[in-house]
Every structure is written in C-alpha cells, then in structure tokens.
Amino acid sequence: MVLTAVLTYDDSVEFIFAVQEEDTVLRQLHHRRENLPEGENVNRIEAELAELSNAKQLLSVQQLEILQRQKRCEQEVGAVESRISELDGKLYGGMITSPKEATSLETEIRHLKERQDELEEKILELMEEVEPQEKEIISISGRIATRETELITARDELLVAESEIEETLNAAVKRRELAANETDSELLKRYESLRGAFGSSVVVKFDGNNCKGCPSTMPAMESDRLKNTPEGVFSDCTECGRMVVR
C-alpha cells in the first residue's frame, strides 16, 4: 500500500471543519431557494396564463375570420340590393319596350332576391357562430385578469421568501469567509478540489479505529498508520480518498 503525502495543518483543523459545515448549509440554502413552493406557485400561474393567452389568441383569430366572412356577405348583400333597386327602376320606370324584356328583368330580380335571402341567412348563421366565441373570449379574459392579479401576489410572496433565505445565506457566507481566512490556503485548496467528489464529507475525523468517511472497517495497516499520525495532521485516507484527521 502506498502511503499518500501527509499534510500538517494543526491550527486549521477546526476551521476547515467549520468551512465544510458552512458549505453544507450554503448548499442546502441554495437548493431551498431553487425549490421554494412560492417559486413553484409563480411558475404554475405563469404556465396557466400562457395557456389561457394561447387559447384566447386562437379564439380571436377564429373570430376574426368569421367576422371577415360576415363582412364579405354584407358587402355582397349591399351590391345585390343596389342591383335590385337598379333593375326595379328599369322595370317600373316606364322604359321597358317589350314584355320579353320585362320578364327577363323580373327573372333576374327574383334570382337576386333569392341570393339576398341566402346571404342574409348566412350572415345570421355567422353571427350565431360568433356569439358563443365572444362569450368564451370574455370568460377567458376574466380568468386572465384573475391570474394576473394572483401572479402579482405570488411574485411578492416569492420575493419575501427569497429575501429571507438571502439573509440566512449572507450570514453563512460571512461565517464561511471567516473560517476560510483562518484556514491554511493549501489545505483549503485541497479541500476545494475534493468537494465535487465528496460533497459534505471531504474532511472527516478518525474515530480511533476507522476513518469516518469510509463505508466499512479499515484494513489494520491503514488504521495503524492513522493512529500514528499526530493529532491535527491531515492525511489522505487510502481507502476512501477523503482527508482524514485524528
């Protein structure tokens, strides 16, 4: 077994443990801040709002299309009406020279009136189609307004919750800074480099027989080696790789 380099930082022992403790607190606080129920509430309302806005937009587009069709029908009715009155004028204006011409005008007028009825019926149908859509749009708009009010409240609540955590975070950052300042910079560097691998148990204590970071009992040889390192001296545990101190 290769014994790894022994690092000696007597004075730093308690401070590096304090650094580690604050790092754990900070990680938990960050996690809490990212997963606040207030934040989830804001996300939920925002998602609902987006869904409602999409639905409203879709209905508005459909409604616009129907209104355009209605407008085209109305324009055609207008054209048909003026053509009818033009033909009526001819028919009753005493300008007709033959019965055949009168019959032909009457036929055209009849056809135009049929077309006018058809169009007017269509316009009524379109108006009936628009009506429930209009109601739905109004209802959705109302729900959007309610959600928007809820969102303002939810965002305020989130800000309050976040600032509470922020305060606790800042205090932990300060405590960590103080502890880090008291820790030997090499020891701190080594600790930082192992954080990704060991998280909240980079530095661990030797309980007299075993490294507390090791999942199982240490081999006697490694245990003996640690028993013989002076107190306050960090050593790399050859079993788990953590920084262990007696």
Ligand SMILES: [Zn+2]
């Ligand atoms: Zn170990």
